[in-house]
Amino acid sequence: MTPVAFRRHLHAHPELSFEEHSTADFISEQLSALGIEHRAIAGTGILARIVGRRTAPGDRRAVVLRADIDALPIAERTDLACASQREGVMHACGHDMHAAVLYGVLRDLAAEPDFAGTLLGLFQPGEECNPGGASLVLAEHPFDDYEVAAVVGEHVEPQLEVGTLGFRAGKYMAASDELRFTVEGAGGHGALREQLRDPVAAAAALITELVALNAPERVLSIGRVEAAGATNVVPDRVRMEGTLRTFDVAEGDRTRQRIRDLAAAVDTRHGTRTAVDISRGYPPVVNDPALVERAAALARTRGLRVEMLPLRTTAEDFGHYTLRYPSLFYRLGVGRAAGRPHTATFSPDEGAIDTGIGFMRSLALQLFES
Numbered sequence: 001m002t003p004v005a006f007r008r009h010l011h012a013h014p015e016l017s018f019e020e021h022s023t024a025d026f027i028s029e030q031l032s033a034l035g036i037e038h039r040a041i042a043g044t045g046i047l048a049r050i051v052g053r054r055t056a057p058g059d060r061r062a063v064v065l066r067a068d069i070d071a072l073p074i075a076e077r078t079d080l081a082c083a084s085q086r087e088g089v090m091h092a093c094g095h096d097m098h099a100a101v102l103y104g105v106l107r108d109l110a111a112e113p114d115f116a117g118t119l120l121g122l123f124q125p126g127e128e129c130n131p132g133g134a135s136l137v138l139a140e141h142p143f144d145d146y147e148v149a150a151v152v153g154e155h156v157e158p159q160l161e162v163g164t165l166g167f168r169a170g171k172y173m174a175a176s177d178e179l180r181f182t183v184e185g186a187g188g189h190g191a192l193r194e195q196l197r198d199p200v201a202a203a204a205a206l207i208t209e210l211v212a213l214n215a216p217e218r219v220l221s222i223g224r225v226e227a228a229g230a231t232n233v234v235p236d237r238v239r240m241e242g243t244l245r246t247f248d249v250a251e252g253d254r255t256r257q258r259i260r261d262l263a264a265a266v267d268t269r270h271g272t273r274t275a276v277d278i279s280r281g282y283p284p285v286v287n288d289p290a291l292v293e294r295a296a297a298l299a300r301t302r303g304l305r306v307e308m309l310p311l312r313t314t315a316e317d318f319g320h321y322t323l324r325y326p327s328l329f330y331r332l333g334v335g336r337a338a339g340r341p342h343t344a345t346f347s348p349d350e351g352a353i354d355t356g357i358g359f360m361r362s363l364a365l366q367l368f369e370s
Contacts, residue, residue, distance in 0.1 A: 001030055003103055003104035003107070003353050003354075003357060004100065004350050004353060006030060006099070006100045006103045006104075007096045007097055007099070007353060009082075010023060010026070010069070010091060010095075010096035010100070011080070011082045011084065011091045011096045012082045012083065012084060012085050013026070014071030014084050014086055014089045014090055014091045015044075015070065015071055015086070015089065016070060016071060016072075016073060016089060016128075017070040017127070017128045017129045017133070018043060018044055018070070018125055018126045018129075019044065020044040020045075020069050020070055020125045020126075021044055023044070023069050024040065024044050024045065024046055024069075024123070027069070027099070027103070027123050028046060030103065031046070031106070034106070034107055034110050034111075035110065036048050036049075036050060036106055036110050036121075037049045037050070038121075041122070041137055041140060041142060042124065042125055042126070042133050042136035042137045042139075042140065043125060044069075044125040044126070045069070045122065045123055045124050045125040045133060045136075046122075046123040047120060047137075047142055048106055048120070048121035048122075048123070049118060049120055049121075050106065050109055050110055050113055050119040050121070051113070051117075051119075052113045052114070052115035052116050052117050052118070052119070052368065053113050053114060053115075054114065054116040055115075055116050056116065059116060059117060059118075060118075060145065061118070061146070061147050061149055061368065062117055062118040062119070062120055062143065062146035062148050062149065063117065063118075063119055063120070063148075063150055063367045063368060064122055064143060064148060064150070064151040064152065065102055065105060065119065065120070065121050065122065065153075065360060065364060066102075066122040066124055066151060066152065066153040066318065066321070067095070067098035067099045067101065067102035067121075067122070067123055067124065067153070067154075068098055068099075068126075068127035068128075068133070068153075069095055069096075069098075069099050069123050069125055070095060070125055070126055070127055070128050070133070071089050071090055071091045071092070071093075071095065071096075072089070072090055072091075072092045072093060072128060072342060073088055073089060074088070074089070074090040074092045074342070074343070074344050075087065075088050075090065075344055076090040077344040077345050078345055078346075078347045080347060092341060092342050092343060092344065093128070093156075093341045093342055094155065094334065094346075094348050095127070097156050097332075097334070097348055097350075097352065097353060097356070098153075098154060098155065098156070099123055100353050101332070101353055101356035101360060102121055102122075102123065102360070104353065104354075104361075105121070105357055105360050105361045105364065106119075108361055109361060109364070109365075114365075115364075115365055115368040117368045119364060119368075120142075120143070120146075122137065126317075127316070127318075130178070130279065130281055130282075132281075132317030133317060134282075134318060134320035134321060135317065135320050138320055138321070138324065148325045148326070149326065149367050149368070149370070150291055150326050150327065150328060150367050151321040151322075151327045151328075152327070152329075152363060152364070152367075153318045153321075153327075153329045154329070154330050154331070154332045154356060154360065155316070155330075155331055155332065156331075156332050156334045156338070156341070157331035157332060157333055158333075158334055158335060158336055158337075158338040158339065158340065158346075158348065159333075159336065160307060160331055160332075160333030160334070160335075161305075161335050161336070162333050162334060162335050162349050162351045162352045162355060163304055163305055163333060163355055164304065164306070164333035165296075165299045165304055165305070165306055165307070165330055165331065165332060165333065165355075165359065166306075166307045166308070166309045166330060166333070167287070167292045167295060167296050167299075167306065167307075167308060167330050167331075168287060168292065168308060168309040168310070168311075168312075169287055169288075169289040169292040169293070170286060170287060170289055171217075171247045171248070171284060171285075171286055171311060172285045172309070172311065172312060172329065173285035173311075173312045173313075173315055173316050173318075173319065173329070174219070174245035174246060174247055174311075174312070174314065174315050175246050175247070175249070175252050175281065175282060175283050175284040175315065176243060176244070176245055176281035176282050176315035177243065177244040177245075177246075177252070177256070177278055177279060177280055177281050178242075178243060178278070178279040178281060179220075179242040179243060179244055179259070179276075179277075179278055180239070180240070180276075180277040180278075180279070181203070181206065181238075181239065181240040181263065181274055181275065181276055182237060182238075182239050182274065182275040182277075183199040183202050183206070183237060183238040183239075183240070183272050183274045184199060184236065184237050184272060184273045184274070185197040185198055185199030185202060185237065185238075185270070185271070185272040185273075186271075187199070187229065187233065187234040187235045187236040188233075188234060189232060189233070190229075190230075190231070190232040190233060191232060197270065197271040197272055198234055198270065198272075199227070199236065199237055199272050200227050200229065200234055200235070200238055201270060202238075202269075202274070203238040203240060205266050205269070205270065206240075206262065206263060206266045206274065207222050207225070207240070209265075209266065210222060210242070210259065213255065213258065213259075217246070217248070217251070218244075218245070218246050218247075218251065218255060219244070219245040219246075219313050220242065220243070220244050220255075220259075221242050221243055222241070222242035223241060223242055223243065224239075224240065224242070225238065225239075225240050226238065244259070244278070245313045245315065247284050247311060248284065249283065249284070252284075256278050259278065260276050260278075263276050281315060282316060282317045282319045282320065283319035283320060283322070283323055284319050284322075285315075285316050285318050285319040285322055285329050286319070286322045286323075286327075287322065287327065287328055287329060287330075288322075288326040288327055288328060290326075291326055291327070291328040292328060292330075294363075294366065294370075295330060295363055296308075298359070298362060298363055298366060299359060302358065302362060304355065304359065305333075309331060316329065332352055332356045333352060334348035334349050334352045335348070335349040335352070337349065
């Protein structure tokens, strides 16, 4: 099967996070057809293994190539021949492209395993929702028997044209936390304020304090506020939800404590009680600078265009790998005509698949030689 056909099958049969049963079965079938050793991981993921023909006994060196495989709860509107056959589910973030690139690399290196070491191909489930498939993969300790030279992942990028790769050394993508607040007060008639401990006023004050925390490397937004009152009725409680994005583990810890302190201070002023629930999400993606330098140089020697990327406030569970191993997460250009990811009309240029395969294969081989 060609990588393009592989991608089209996945695109037509998308599955949500941690529900990728048919996806895993399909990937397993295709790897078996190529004679590639593999096993299940993290429930609905697949871990493939290719040992290079030049691998000496006791050689524990490994390179891990990772692709995510889950889809999103979006009803597709692309009119593609391979459009989703599952109502309300779509590969709207390019994970089908990522998986096709990894499949192509494994196919090529299985046919010509001219390297010393072990190539591990990880088709990872559940990137799109907490706790994230990466954390479940690592909980199984699949790489403990190896000396991991690098964990490598990519993501499609419509802001880059086909034939362009995007890199950033060091801090790249944000950590993501989910914020939930319940502000408890004493409601009542809106005209009799002396009888109130107003949770709406307290919530408004807290929102003002929270959004003031925004900075170039810290983003906080409140996206949901529920106050079930009326024009002349102040409710007893207000519920709020939001997101926090930071680029440094220590800074994230400080900000979480600052949020709790602000809530306590607002309560003191308003006579309310605020329950603060901060759900820790993915850690930041931090790229190994030496890997970025090598990868960018390799891309240029292959005639690809290279762009250096700004900080990105979106999150990726690839950050779990960057905490433990030398890691590289880069962007694969799929053209502006693809539209925006996470929308019903997202349609990346399949011409990027060959670009992705060629680069990732060459990078893996280079990493084995270093």
